[in-house]
Amino acid sequence: MRGDRAIYGIFIIGIVITTILIFYPAYHAVELSFQSRKSLISAPEWVGFANYRLVLQMPEFWEALVRGLIFSSFSIVLQIALGLSLAILLDRKLPGIALVRGLSVLPYLLPTVVVVLTFRWMLDGSTGIFSHLAQAFGYSHIAWADDPTSAMITVVVISVWVWTPFVTLACLAGLQSIPEELYEAARIDGAGAWNRFLHVTLPQLRPVLLVVLLLRTIWMFNKFDIIWLMTRGGPQHATEHLPVLAYRLAFELYDVGKGAAVSTISFLILSGFIVVYFRFFPLDQKE
């Protein structure tokens, strides 16, 4: 009984801390979306749903939404495809594999700001090593992040480079928990490598992949730092997705209310996605 109370006490403290650190700021952000104010220190004016109406009428909002979907879709698909492939490669019992596994996690351990600034430096049109390599191979100049299409490709590539190890780690853990007997049975039944992957590996990894897909979707849709540090949403808004638009409205264009409205809509879109996702892919579903 005593122990129960202690556990409940710790649980309540956890809830209080979560409320202070997560729910209150979230509530405050939603509250801001119903106000008109130039900055966080300006006197607020209650405007109801006006910010939402105005934001939904902005072509910039819909363009940013589409860009966010493009950025997150390509990033997630590539991260999962590459991450799963790497996990399968790293699941071999080869000499030195532990070292290779350790090294493969490195991109995930580096701070994003270090990664992005290093990429910026490597892709610099004047001094970047990739620019020099391109010239060595006879290309006069490659516009890495200098035109709208290549800028989007660049931020997708960087996000894949940073986050693929997370997928690899999760899938590797999943692969190592698959009983060897299943593969043996499949071999006895005459299944080749492709069929073993399709009918043993993938179904067994399904719960891991579903969680990875969910987490990656939430994180990539909200991903701010890579794009902000690499392109600041440019060139000419080509990589400006909803988080960047929200930041620009709130902190650069003196419209905190509209910025908060964009954030709240973004939150609602993600919440809707999560509900639909769990409806179609319940995590407790057994094969």
Add this chain to the structure above:
Amino acid sequence: MNNKSKFQVIGLKDSGVTRRNTLKGAGAFAGSMALGLAAPAVHAQTKVVRFLNGEPSADSVRALRVAAAQYEKITGVQVRIDSVPGGATFQKLQASIQAGQPYDIGTLSFVGDALLLAEEKKIVPLNDLIKKYDWGPRILFPMGGNNYWYPYDYNFCWINYRKDIYGKKGLKAPTNWAGYLQNLSAVTGTGEGQLKSGVVHPLGSDDATNYSAFGYLWANDVRIFDDKWNVVIDAPDMAPLVIEYLDFMADLVKFMPPSPRQSSWANLVGDFQGDIVSHTPGTGRLVDQMNLSMPAKAANVSSFLYPSKSGKKFAVNHGYDGWVVLNTPMAQEAIKFLTWFSDEHFINFLHSSPIHYQPTRLDIYKDPRWLAHPSLETFAEILEMQKQVLSDPNIIIRSIDTEGPEPDVRAGKLFRSFALPEMVQDRLFNGKSSAEALKTAADKIRKVIA
């Protein structure tokens, strides 16, 4: 089971986590929270002035800290210096105000931010302190008849160039666009006395572009707003001047390194120091940095003003930084410190980056203490140019964020909307004619400030 605590049952060591201890801990936590909330501001009791510095270079921070230590010795008032990059000060100030622990002195690099703080009565006027001195042009930005900030430097942006390369080619600093393009043509290439590119200009949607790419536009005497905040950049008398500028930029981009939309502040310095370009826009910061790390090369740097097409007018892009005093219980102490500092230590602070921190106070230019810095003799040419900017009516001091009849958040919105950089991008990279690019920009500006 009954003899075991629940912790042992679930496999944890019974390390003294009991209900009594938990309650004690929670009580202590709640008590300390309540005391903390009820306590008056600490700095009101101990006379601490909190100073948010926006100049994080080691020498500048050291100059402020030395002053603070001396002030504490004399008065007993502690001045605590926190340093962040200049671009982060306004957000940090807002956060401190929201958290109920505002700084007492803050640094701002944009007059629109000072206006916002003044409108909300978050900063106090510094009229008596400002009245003590004579000031250079276009720097005080009074608001409602009050002076809310102490501008400590001009950060004018001009064109730095390699005078050793000019010497080899027998060139002189250009006075108009045609001459500038001719010079660039002569010094760009792979031959003797040439560098790979001519001039680096960031042309993305960012502050570096806003700051460094429009000096030529100002030199052509283009205004964006009239005295009533009407957008006039596409008016019949302005449009031809803007179109000339855009056509000139289309010529200029041929002398730039690849990927100008990706160029940043770092390229302005790095490409020049790395012998990639012979010209770069910038302030005296470049010279100060080079003088510290590569003095021989720094001695080959000189500067000229942004020329106009006709050569009759010149321009610098306006830049400035200033200190504000926040409306806190320590505001009077903060003003006392600033008053003492501006007489006793201000020149030491300016000397921490002597060419970059161009004085805003006219008395400084005659002060032997300031003139004693060796850099001011080494770069006497640049110093003369700096002084000329303050007095010559043919030199225009203008910038996007100071456009308009008075300080106003509309100029700030224009700055952050990047409408002008996008106008240049439309002309240079998106296949629009200069007239089309101008029309798009003017429409956007009207929308942004509406």
